[in-house]
Amino acid sequence: MRLLSTAATAAAACACACAALAQDATGMLDAGNLEYGETYRATTLLGSRVYAVEDEYAPGTVLAAGSAGGWTDIGEIGDFLVGVDGTLQGVVVDVGGFLGLGEREIAIRWDAIRPVHEEGAEDRWLLTIPATPKMIEAAPPLERDPA
Structure with a gap:
């Protein structure tokens, strides 16, 4: 018993x-409290182009159609840098080169990226960074840990 x-x-x-x-x-x-329209999927961001712009935009700014025409395309997001606390710290952008040859990787802090879109293209985010092409050229290459 x-x-x-x-x-x-x-x-x-x-x-x-x-x-x-x-x-x-x-x-x-x-994740019901997450608004899908206010979040990004990593698969959507991977390969996204990043543009150097003269003006600093607030995230989510709606620009007049055709505004992106004069921006400098600096490269595409090739990887993400996630901190040990789980937060997105930055992105790795592949810059320079041609057809994947001669590219170098630079790291850009995520809080420096400003996602904006043009009128009539609300579902197409444009990732901008307030920088000049010279600043991008002078950015140090990302040093990868041998793994």
């Missing part, structure tokens, strides 16, 4: 612990 009550107590404790873990996991996995 004592063995049965010990087993029942252990089972009840396990059930409570499992329920608590399930509740924590449910909260962790509930």
